[in-house]
Amino acid sequence: MSKRNEPTSAERSLSAELQRLRLEYERLRLENEHLGESLRVLEAIHGESVDLYDFARFPLLSVDRAALIQHANYAAGNLLGCDRAHLRGRALRTFVAPADRQLAGQALARARSGLNEETCEIGLARPDAQSIRVKLLIKAFPGGGPLHIGLLDLRERDDVVAELRRLTESEQIARQESAARSNFIAVLSHELRTPLTPVLATSSLMAVRKGIPADIAATFGMIKRNVAMETRLIDDLLDVTRIVRGKLRVQLQSIDVHEVATEAIEILRQDAAEKDQSIHLELRADRHRASADPVRLRQVFLNLLRNAIKFTPRGGHTYVRSWNGGTKLTIEIEDTGIGIPADALSRLFVPFEQLDASWADRGQGGGLGLGLAICKGLVDLQGGTISVASPGAGKGTRFAVQFEALAASANAPASASASDVASASDVNYPVAPVSPPSLGDKTEGRRPRILLVDDHVDTLASMTEMMTEMGYDVETAESVRSALAVDLARVDMIVSDIGLPDGTGLDLMRELRAAGKQRPAIALSGFGMESDIQASREAGFDIHLTKPVDFDVFFSTIRKLTARQASPQLRERHVPQP
Numbered sequence: 123m124s125k126r127n128e129p130t131s132a133e134r135s136l137s138a139e140l141q142r143l144r145l146e147y148e149r150l151r152l153e154n155e156h157l158g159e160s161l162r163v164l165e166a167i168h169g170e171s172v173d174l175y176d177f178a179r180f181p182l183l184s185v186d187r188a189a190l191i192q193h194a195n196y197a198a199g200n201l202l203g204c205d206r207a208h209l210r211g212r213a214l215r216t217f218v219a220p221a222d223r224q225l226a227g228q229a230l231a232r233a234r235s236g237l238n239e240e241t242c243e244i245g246l247a248r249p250d251a252q253s254i255r256v257k258l259l260i261k262a263f264p265g266g267g268p269l270h271i272g273l274l275d276l277r278e279r280d281d282v283v284a285e286l287r288r289l290t291e292s293e294q295i296a297r298q299e300s301a302a303r304s305n306f307i308a309v310l311s312h313e314l315r316t317p318l319t320p321v322l323a324t325s326s327l328m329a330v331r332k333g334i335p336a337d338i339a340a341t342f343g344m345i346k347r348n349v350a351m352e353t354r355l356i357d358d359l360l361d362v363t364r365i366v367r368g369k370l371r372v373q374l375q376s377i378d379v380h381e382v383a384t385e386a387i388e389i390l391r392q393d394a395a396e397k398d399q400s401i402h403l404e405l406r407a408d409r410h411r412a413s414a415d416p417v418r419l420r421q422v423f424l425n426l427l428r429n430a431i432k433f434t435p436r437g438g439h440t441y442v443r444s445w446n447g448g449t450k451l452t453i454e455i456e457d458t459g460i461g462i463p464a465d466a467l468s469r470l471f472v473p474f475e476q477l478d479a480s481w482a483d484r485g486q487g488g489g490l491g492l493g494l495a496i497c498k499g500l501v502d503l504q505g506g507t508i509s510v511a512s513p514g515a516g517k518g519t520r521f522a523v524q525f526e527a528l529a530a531s532a533n534a535p536a537s538a539s540a541s542d543v544a545s546a547s548d549v550n551y552p553v554a555p556v557s558p559p560s561l562g563d564k565t566e567g568r569r570p571r572i573l574l575v576d577d578h579v580d581t582l583a584s585m586t587e588m589m590t591e592m593g594y595d596v597e598t599a600e601s602v603r604s605a606l607a608v609d610l611a612r613v614d615m616i617v618s619d620i621g622l623p624d625g626t627g628l629d630l631m632r633e634l635r636a637a638g639k640q641r642p643a644i645a646l647s648g649f650g651m652e653s654d655i656q657a658s659r660e661a662g663f664d665i666h667l668t669k670p671v672d673f674d675v676f677f678s679t680i681r682k683l684t685a686r687q688a689s690p691q692l693r694e695r696h697v698p699q700p
Contacts, residue, residue, distance in 0.1 A: 136328075136338055143321055143345055150318065178289055181275075184268040189214045189230055192268050201256070201273055203248035214271075219245035226258065233260040233269055243276065261290055318670035321345065323584035326673050327591065371652065372415035372503045376528055379419070380410045383442055383453055386423035390431060398436045401427075407444040412451055412525035414504045422500050422508075425493045426455045426521050433519075434459035451527035456520040462512040470510055471498040570684065571595040575605045575618035575627065576646070585617075592677060602630045610639045615683060620647040620658070631662035642683045646671060 129137075175182060181198035185191055191209045199206030202217050218226045222244035229242040240260040245253065259272040270290055328334055328342040387401055394401050430440040438458040445452055462470070471494050494510075501508040506525040512518065572589060576582045577600045586596045597613065599605035602625040605618070616634075618627035627645055634640045643665075645658040650668035658666040665679055 133335075136334070139324070139328075140338065140341060143325065143342075146317065146321055147345060174292055175289060180289065181273040182289065183209075183214070183271040183273065185214050185230070185271065186268055187234070189227070198273060201254070201275060202246065203250050203252065217247055219247050221245070229258060229260055230269060233262050236262070263294055317578075317580070319578070320580035320584035322670040323581075323588050323673065327584075327588050331591075372418050372500070374413045374415055374504060376411055377414055377416045377419070378410060379412050379414065379451060379453060379525070380405050380407070380444065382414075382416050382420050383423050383444070386420050386427055387442060389424065390427050393428070394431050394440065397431060397434070397438075399431060399434060400439050402439060402441045404441060404443040407446045407451055407527070409446050409527040409529065410444060410451060411528040412506075413528060414506070414525060415500075418500045418504065422497045422523060423453075423455070425497050426523075429493065430455055430457035430459065430519070433457070446527055449526055450524050452522055452524045454520055454522045456518060458518045461515045461517040462510070462519055463515050464512075467510055467512065470494050471508075569593060569595045570614045570680075571597060571612055572680070573597050573599065573605065573608055573610070573613045573616045573618075573641075575599045575601075575616065575622065575630065577601065577619065577621075577623050581619075588673065594680075602626070602633075605630055606633060610634070610641060613641055615680065616641050616643040617646055617680075618643065618663075620645060620649060620654070627663070628657060628661035635662045644679060644683070 175193075176195045178195055179197055181201045182195045183191055183198050184193045191212050191214055194202075194206045194209045196206055199209060202209070204217075214230075215223050215226065222242075225242050226244050229240045232238075233240040241257060242260075243255060243257050245255050248254065255276045257274040257276055259274060261270045261272075263270070270293070272290075325342040325345040328339065331339075334342075383405070384403070387403065391401060427440065427442075434440065434457045440458075441454075441456045443454045443456070498508050501523055504525070506523060508524075509522050511520045511522075570593075572594050574582065574585060574589070574596050575598075576585070579600075582598055582600065586598060589596050597608055599608060601623050605616075616630075618630055620627040622630070627647070631640070631643060640662055643663045645663040645666045646669060647654065647658070647666065648669045650666075655666045664683055667676065667679065
């Protein structure tokens, strides 16, 4: 009789590795939930500070460098005899008696030039001609920004000056909390992204490696998909933070909106097919160009289409339509999904709002409730509008994105520089997966050699294994010092983390450039804010990739850099990840 088959050592090793990856994924999921809860608390604190300012009984204003009113609380509107909604953008001097305008202007100028509290007494020029003398208490804060002004009604000289100081200090604390929150999110996103990289690398490799049992390969594929989902949640947190703080920028240009919508559909067509759903195109607009950012607009369409697929049952349909109405171009995405009750529609675009799904068995998992808030923020930044309608629960949902339509002859700017063209890559999602380089790619008759610099041991090991299997020779370093000790005459390209134990990847690139040893280089970092990307470019990196890196994009980027070594002036600023 044949002996009972026992698991081989390779199978036991695979099983142990799979268990470790499952535990690591669960830990990261819990950390991500904690991040979302922390951000909700910070947003509540910020809202309380805003209410404290608006409803304080002491009149408060803020003015910009041109002395135009930017904000005013209700008490200031009452004192000036004008609804505060009508104060924004008006010159402060129009509320100052003509005889006192020079005095007020000098006090504002002194406040801008220093950080001391400036004061002056002036008469108000109220619309009702009532004569009121007030004392202006003017304060600037470090870092520039608006001047903050308290208006002390001198009919009540014993008024609460202390309240002004307390409120201005409260606002300063709110600013500090906001900055700390953004820094916290950036650092935590880095800490979450870094351990995801080896998980994604290992699962990507195991999912396609020959000889792996089909059920284990499928499990690794599941891990890869869920890591991508966690990465998208982190990206959403960063995006909504940028939008709230006004730090997110768009690059408007004349684009074909039909092309952008079609690209988004192609990216998600497989997702729809897996649920036996159909996506129907009905693009009937004759004028389908608009002034928009193609990268960010694609992100909007991807979010809306993902929701349509996610909340539509198997066998359902999604319709993508376009039409012109007057001067407008409208793109509508309608699904046959679970729909939305009327009383919930007004909350859809509010960050962190997750609607009660008791009217339908969603069974899809919650997320952070940021996707639609990001869509609204991005559309607003591009000068468009977004709206939602639903006949009710179980009757589907329609989202409409609308822009001013451009004439068909309005082409994209012909003067775009090479770096502008190179940077027009997708911010959150690649257009489509690309094939990694074939095994055995050669550089000058040998396998291409890459210097990989990273102090995260698991990342270094998993990426080395993957890059070696894909046909590259890999030399590793865990610090700036050890990287500088490598014989770069044998190296074709550098892939480096930014945070290293004895410096940064930026320091490494600067030293190599100063020594005339610069090579084509990719920054691979958990930090992906605009300032991080700009710093990488200025230090000498050709491309900035954000962890966890999508390896189709990673290998395509390596191949692209290799192909364009003869044209070093073409420098990409960022290739973001899904």
